[in-house]
Amino acid sequence: MKFTKIAASLLLTAGAIQSLEIDSLLAQSLETLDAQNITAKRDNAQCHLGNVSVRREWGTLSKAEKLNYISAVQCLGKKPALTPAAIAEGAKTRYDDFVVTHIIQTRTIHFTGNFLSWHRYFVWSYEQALRNECGYKGAHPYYNWAKYPDPRKSPLFDGSETSLSGDGVFIPGRNDTCVPTAENCLVRLKPANGGGCVTQGPFKDWKLHLGPVQTVWPGIPPNPQANGLGYNPRCLSRELSPQAAMNASDNDIVSLILGNRDIKSFQDHMQNVVAGDLGLHGAGHYMIAGDANGDLFNSPSDPAFFMHHSMIDLVWWVWQTLDLKTRQNAIAGTITFMNLNPSRDATLDDILSVGYAGPPNIPIRNAMSTMAGPFCYIYL
Ligand SMILES: *[C@@H]1O[C@H](CO)[C@@H](O)[C@H](O)[C@H]1NC(C)=O
Ligand SMILES: *[C@@H]1O[C@H](CO)[C@@H](O)[C@H](O)[C@H]1NC(C)=O
Numbered sequence: 001m002k003f004t005k006i007a008a009s010l011l012l013t014a015g016a017i018q019s020l021e022i023d024s025l026l027a028q029s030l031e032t033l034d035a036q037n038i039t040a041k042r043d044n045a046q047c048h049l050g051n052v053s054v055r056r057e058w059g060t061l062s063k064a065e066k067l068n069y070i071s072a073v074q075c076l077g078k079k080p081a082l083t084p085a086a087i088a089e090g091a092k093t094r095y096d097d098f099v100v101t102h103i104i105q106t107r108t109i110h111f112t113g114n115f116l117s118w119h120r121y122f123v124w125s126y127e128q129a130l131r132n133e134c135g136y137k138g139a140h141p142y143y144n145w146a147k148y149p150d151p152r153k154s155p156l157f158d159g160s161e162t163s164l165s166g167d168g169v170f171i172p173g174r175n176d177t178c179v180p181t182a183e184n185c186l187v188r189l190k191p192a193n194g195g196g197c198v199t200q201g202p203f204k205d206w207k208l209h210l211g212p213v214q215t216v217w218p219g220i221p222p223n224p225q226a227n228g229l230g231y232n233p234r235c236l237s238r239e240l241s242p243q244a245a246m247n248a249s250d251n252d253i254v255s256l257i258l259g260n261r262d263i264k265s266f267q268d269h270m271q272n273v274v275a276g277d278l279g280l281h282g283a284g285h286y287m288i289a290g291d292a293n294g295d296l297f298n299s300p301s302d303p304a305f306f307m308h309h310s311m312i313d314l315v316w317w318v319w320q321t322l323d324l325k326t327r328q329n330a331i332a333g334t335i336t337f338m339n340l341n342p343s344r345d346a347t348l349d350d351i352l353s354v355g356y357a358g359p360p361n362i363p364i365r366n367a368m369s370t371m372a373g374p375f376c377y378i379y380l
């Protein structure tokens, strides 16, 4: 009962624009876990609802919690990289270790059987670095797209001192952005009010060091290396887009969760861009856009990446929890991007690696429950 009550009270104080169906599903997931009093074996200990760490929506964090998170991210952006220059010349900071890992593995972690589990492990690894190396005290927050039809008005992107900075400066006279590519324009995004460098808020001086690899954003100087791992310092650009946010509405989230009973259709609908619809994964990236979020490879260069991917993980967690028996260990898909180079199916024994980002390799099997393996967290 404990968590259901907390959830109910948070929903009332979260500044939500309306009561969302996804919040009811979230509360239902907590109720399920509570009713079963799930106790999972972790690597060295036990995880149960009495001591699980609780990830919350950015808008529900206190000012002190937000500032603590922001300064921890900036701290990672100042510590030296662990990645050797021989692997990535452009890796200058501890933060860059995460970007490099994502760039190197892009073709084997998207549109693959490990997409959800790899990104779960990636966000957790980042959370551990923030906590263990940079003094962050909380659980990793998330950004619930559906709460903010206009991302520019969200507490995460309002440009204030408690945001991850807001929109980029407005660049007039631009073309529409075609997704996924100009040649295959399935979704046409109109220019909004940004497009250029972020010049205000805590991340106004944030620098991208790596990439681009395949950004849809125009006018970005190419990386000195074709693999995007060379040093290419430049500003963080963004274009917060209410149009893209339309494809991550409450209805989109709930339809995905309730309308897809097997993992293959669930993960495909989450990632696939189809005519007129970015899908939840694409919508979350393109509502932030700019150089980084317009680049499948280099997207973690923008710290907002981790807020979006926590929400992706939340959606998977809710989907799993609605039918733990059949969904906890459900896996589908192969080990290559869209299976374009045909390959075998992924299995629970395949290895997840985050490289120099830190934590050891684990089998996918250990990343299927957020309360087992190395993890001990839930969402509220
Ligand atoms: C839930 O499980 C934990 C750990 O096993 C135990 O300490 C606690 O008493 C249980 N709570 C209820 C309500 O059964
Ligand atoms: C949770 O509590 C159990 C005892 O019930 C303890 O063994 C374990 O270390 C705790 N786990 C965490 C993550 O604090």
Ligand SMILES: *[C@@H]1O[C@H](CO)[C@@H](O)[C@H](O)[C@H]1NC(C)=O
Pocket (backbone or CB within 6 Å): 173, 174, 175, 218
């Ligand atoms: C807009 O697109 C056209 C056609 O591809 C191109 O020639 C032009 O340079 C683009 N304009 C800008 C501002 O990017």
Ligand SMILES: *[C@@H]1O[C@H](CO)[C@@H](O)[C@H](O)[C@H]1NC(C)=O
Pocket (backbone or CB within 6 Å): 243, 244, 246, 247, 248, 249, 252, 276, 277, 278
């Ligand atoms: C996706 O967004 C477009 C606007 O770009 C909108 O017309 C369309 O209805 C949306 N589709 C879904 C499924 O949300």
Ligand SMILES: [Cu+2]
Pocket (backbone or CB within 6 Å): 102, 109, 110, 119, 296
């Ligand atoms: Cu990714």
